[in-house]
Amino acid sequence: MRRILLVDNGSKRAASTLNLRRLAGLLSERIGEPVQPVSLLHSDHIDPEQLDGQPAETFTQALEQLLAADQRDLVLLPLFFGPTRALSRFIPESVSEVERRFGPCRLRIAPELCPLPEGEPRLVDILFDNLDQASREADIERASVVLVDHGSPNPEVNQVRRWLGARLAERLGPDVQLQEAVMERRPGSEYDFNGPLLEAVLDRIARKSHGPIRLSMLFLGPGRHAGPGGDIRDICDAIQTRHPELRLHIAPLVGTHPGLIDILLSRLSEAEDRPPIRPSAG
Structure with missing residues (x-):
């Protein structure tokens, strides 16, 4: 069973993580399966008391926990407008590091919110x-x-x-x-x-x-x-x-804006046709 990760860049401000969780919840309601909100960086510095007692989760932390639980079919849904280096470098490098310790996974990355030249x-x-x-x-x-x-x-x-x-x-x-x-x-x-x-x-x-x-x-x-x-x-x-x-x-x-969820749904659908970010070493 696939696991969907809704990923943003991250912030040290609680309001950012709470908004990410809200979007994940709305998307989860629309598709009828869990959507896990995670940030690439920074959010793990937020006091959990500002997050309703639930600590924020970074991408690396989430990936380690998922692979340790043998959940290896993953879809990353990026909350990024464009093709940042976070998508092209940081995430693949983080995945490689975690795979060395926990074994391979199958990770597909959905397109960014405004993929050019088609745009959105x-x-x-x-x-x-x-x-x-x-x-x-x-x-x-x-x-x-x-x-x-x-x-x-x-x-x-x-x-x-x-x-x-x-x-x-x-x-x-x-x-x-x-x-x-x-x-x-x-x-x-x-x-x-x-x-x-x-x-x-x-x-x-x-x-x-x-x-x-x-x-x-x-x-x-x-x-x-x-x-x-x-x-x-x-x-x-x-x-x-x-x-x-x-x-x-x-x-x-x-x-x-409520229309953002419709865009995320489209990107999630497009992820189904994408190969994993690279062949995993067995």
């Missing part, structure tokens, strides 16, 4: 819906948009935001200006493809106009950057302190 139009729908919700809550009809994500030194991951941004701009129409920004980027011109930092983009817009700005959040769950107490809220507060007339409105996260 339903993610555009989610971003559009979330912006619409932000507009209704703020009672604004039209406002410029900044699409912000974590940022990546990997051009292939950056292309996902570019693909989504181009199609979101089409949905918003010619009267709405859309710009893109990141929360992190490495110094050096070789990383200019990643785009400018969010604070610089917001400050530049505010110097030209005090019209309302909506932040389109290309984040799956709350963590260090997104969600209550995150860096994005701090940046917005700092910008509004410098430009009191500016109105900033943060849209909901992708991971809070």
Whole structure:
């Protein structure tokens, strides 16, 4: 019997793990079989008291326990927008290490949420819906948009935001200006493809106009950057302190939209046709 692992990158914030568990529960209800929520890193540092007394589980910990229990038919469902090195390097290397101690397994990795070149139009729908919700809550009809994500030194991951941004701009129409920004980027011109930092983009817009700005959040769950107490809220507060007339409105996260479960269901179905990540040594 297969075992499904819903995997995110991980965070030291309890809200991130709780959101991962919520998504796993919703997906489990839809497919009628268990879905195990695990993070690649960080979450095992969270105090279990913040997680309803249930410690968070990392991918390596979960894999060791599953193989020790002789559960070896595994499907990994990634909560990643693009082809990060976590999928291409970290996970295969972790599997190899665990297999050396516990024996081989059959692990299939489902496609990421927005596999290029086909992309995922339903993610555009989610971003559009979330912006619409932000507009209704703020009672604004039209406002410029900044699409912000974590940022990546990997051009292939950056292309996902570019693909989504181009199609979101089409949905918003010619009267709405859309710009893109990141929360992190490495110094050096070789990383200019990643785009400018969010604070610089917001400050530049505010110097030209005090019209309302909506932040389109290309984040799956709350963590260090997104969600209550995150860096994005701090940046917005700092910008509004410098430009009191500016109105900033943060849209909901992708991971809070019910449509994400439908995308995960599609990726899970596609995993059935994928070979294991490599032949296991017998």
